Amino acid sequence: MRTDIFARLDREPEPPKIVAPRMSRHRIALFGGTLAFYLAIVWAVLITSWLVALDWKVMLFRPYQQWPELHAFLDYYVVLGQRGPTAVMVACWLGWRSWRQHTLRPLLVLGTSLLLLNLSVGAVKLGLGRLGPHYATQIGSAEMFAGGDIFPSGHTANAVVTWGILAYLATTPRARRYLSAVSATVSLGVGLTTVYIGTHWLSDVVLGWAAGLLILLALPWFEPLIARTETWIFAMREQWRERRDGARPAPAAGSGAGPGSGPQPVLLPQSMATDGLAAETVTAGVEPVLPAGHPAPGARARAHGGHPVRPGALPVAPAGVRRPTPHTERGTRGTGSPARPMTGG
Numbered sequence: 001m002r003t004d005i006f007a008r009l010d011r012e013p014e015p016p017k018i019v020a021p022r023m024s025r026h027r028i029a030l031f032g033g034t035l036a037f038y039l040a041i042v043w044a045v046l047i048t049s050w051l052v053a054l055d056w057k058v059m060l061f062r063p064y065q066q067w068p069e070l071h072a073f074l075d076y077y078v079v080l081g082q083r084g085p086t087a088v089m090v091a092c093w094l095g096w097r098s099w100r101q102h103t104l105r106p107l108l109v110l111g112t113s114l115l116l117l118n119l120s121v122g123a124v125k126l127g128l129g130r131l132g133p134h135y136a137t138q139i140g141s142a143e144m145f146a147g148g149d150i151f152p153s154g155h156t157a158n159a160v161v162t163w164g165i166l167a168y169l170a171t172t173p174r175a176r177r178y179l180s181a182v183s184a185t186v187s188l189g190v191g192l193t194t195v196y197i198g199t200h201w202l203s204d205v206v207l208g209w210a211a212g213l214l215i216l217l218a219l220p221w222f223e224p225l226i227a228r229t230e231t232w233i234f235a236m237r238e239q240w241r242e243r244r245d246g247a248r249p250a251p252a253a254g255s256g257a258g259p260g261s262g263p264q265p266v267l268l269p270q271s272m273a274t275d276g277l278a279a280e281t282v283t284a285g286v287e288p289v290l291p292a293g294h295p296a297p298g299a300r301a302r303a304h305g306g307h308p309v310r311p312g313a314l315p316v317a318p319a320g321v322r323r324p325t326p327h328t329e330r331g332t333r334g335t336g337s338p339a340r341p342m343t344g345g
Helices: 005-009 025-046 050-061 068-081 083-101 105-128 154-168 173-197 202-246 270-274 297-303
Strands: 265-267 281-283
Touching (some): 025 202, 068 083, 068 154, 068 173, 083 105, 105 202, 154 202, 173 202
């Protein structure tokens, strides 16, 4: 039984019946309604309608002066809408999920959503060029096409997309409902915080909410591309592994000491020489020819704990080392001891 925690986390398959969302009629209707609302906000600001007047009323109210005790906390809270810190936090969580489930889809969905966010929101920001409240030049003016880049609010749109991805990738309906409520609360708070600090008009925030929601609603259209990208990445990984394994040198055949080491010479036991086999050097890995009924040296070694212990025989010399010359006064087995001189009377 394996108790290693990494062995438990090595693979946790994605729960069953989890499929990528599809662009249903309900989602298409939501996307169309959000897009119409987005265009209406842009048009209302362009024609300097009542929405621009509301922007100026909120700005001149100066919320940061009305509740100064909240300023220190909201300065930190607004970081939840900055693209860099939030992307790193969410990417770490989704990367851990990808590792556990052996899929790249969470990270690819996050990357796709951030790319769409940069392209869509960035293009509108630069195209409309609206100035922020701190740089406004004329009271009641929409401050459009003046070289600014705050319409729509990037903080708000990024909060909607980054935290909304967690709800989009949720694996159960219950988790999706909870995460949707959390992401909506965070993005709503981030948008209102930028209005409180005075870095955005109220209409900037409203358009940022719509911009982020459009990206989340459009993600199912990109699911086939995400799936093909994941398949291509895994295929490239397999090709790289094959090239890496093919570049490794193959171990020499019959070598037991390691790759590249050739056959090692060994010596036969002396006891085998007394049975008619001369002690000679043989090649490791090649079985010597033994007379009938003579046990193999490997079998005798295993029977005695790995070392031949036949009485009167010397142990096998290590590979590549010549055994010492036997004592001259010891005769061959079976021939008897040499004659000793008689003493005494």
